[in-house]
Amino acid sequence: MANRPVRELEVIRTSRITEHMLRITLGGAAMADYPSNQESAYVKLMFPQAGDKPSQKRSYTIRQQRPMEIDLDFVLHDPLGPASSWAKQAQPGDRIQVGDPGPKKLINHDADWFLLVGDMAALPAISVNLEQLPDDASGHVVIEIPSETEIQTLKAPAGLKFHWEVNPQPDPEGGFLISKVKALPWQAGQPAVWSACEFNSMRQLRHFFKEEHQLPNSHLYLSSYWKLGQSDEGHKQAKKLDNEQSTGE
Numbered sequence: 001m002a003n004r005p006v007r008e009l010e011v012i013r014t015s016r017i018t019e020h021m022l023r024i025t026l027g028g029a030a031m032a033d034y035p036s037n038q039e040s041a042y043v044k045l046m047f048p049q050a051g052d053k054p055s056q057k058r059s060y061t062i063r064q065q066r067p068m069e070i071d072l073d074f075v076l077h078d079p080l081g082p083a084s085s086w087a088k089q090a091q092p093g094d095r096i097q098v099g100d101p102g103p104k105k106l107i108n109h110d111a112d113w114f115l116l117v118g119d120m121a122a123l124p125a126i127s128v129n130l131e132q133l134p135d136d137a138s139g140h141v142v143i144e145i146p147s148e149t150e151i152q153t154l155k156a157p158a159g160l161k162f163h164w165e166v167n168p169q170p171d172p173e174g175g176f177l178i179s180k181v182k183a184l185p186w187q188a189g190q191p192a193v194w195s196a197c198e199f200n201s202m203r204q205l206r207h208f209f210k211e212e213h214q215l216p217n218s219h220l221y222l223s224s225y226w227k228l229g230q231s232d233e234g235h236k237q238a239k240k241l242d243n244e245q246s247t248g249e
Contacts, residue, residue, distance in 0.1 A: 026072065041102055042061050042102045081231075114139035120145055126154075193219065
C-alpha cells in the first residue's frame with residue numbers, strides 16, 4: 001500500500017444488485033488521473049474507527065470502470081462488518097479514502113476449457129473474468145449462494161454452464177463447494193481454473209486441483225477472501241500460517 005497513492009473518492013450513487021449485494025459507485029475530482037483498464041483489480045478502502053485507532057482496510061474488486069467512476073460490489077454480511085455497515089449507510093456525497101489498484105488476477109486464456117469457482121464475495125471478480133473470456137470459451141461456473149434471491153444474470157460466452165449452488169448454512173469444513181466441483185465432468189484437454197472463496201473451501205479445492213489433477217500454477221489461481229467465524233485480521237493470520245506451512249511442505 002505504501003507504494004500506491006491513496007485518494008479520497010466520493011460516493012456517486014448506490015444500487016441494490018440482489019438482496020445481499022450492494023453496488024457503490026465512487027468518483028469525483030480525484031479520479032482525473034486514475035489508471036485506466038482496472039476492472040478485476042483490487043483496491044483497499046479505509047474505514048475510520050473511533051478515537052485514535054487506525055482505519056480498518058478492506059480489499060474490494062473493481063467490478064466496472066468508466067471515465068471518472070468505478071463500481072464496487074459489497075456483500076451485506078449478517079452481522080454487518082465495518083465495510084458492509086459503511087456500504088449500507090452510504091449516501092451520495094459521502095467520501096472515503098481509497099488506495100490505487102493492485103494487480104489484476106485473471107484466468108489464463110490459453111486453455112481448452114475453463115472452470116471458475118467461488119462464493120458471493122468472488123462474484124465481482126468472476127463476473128469480470130467471464131466478460132473477458134474468448135467468445136468460444138467452454139466450461140463451468142460454480143457459485144455458492146445463500147439463497148436463490150442472490151442469482152445474478154452475468155455476461156458470459158454461451159459455452160459456459162452456470163451452476164448456482166444454494167447453501168443457506170456455510171460448512172465449517174468447507175466441503176460444499178468441493179462436492180459440487182467433484183460432481184462436474186472433467187473435460188479433455190488443458191483446463192484453466194480460477195477460484196476464490198472461504199478459507200477452508202479454498203484449501204479443499206487446492207488439494208483437488210493440485211494433488212488430484214496436478215494443475216500447473218500457470219493455469220490455476222486460488223485465493224481465500226474470508227474465513228468463517230473469523231474477523232478480517234483473523235483471516236489474514238490464517239492465510240499467513242497456511243502459506244508458511246504450504247511453503248515448508
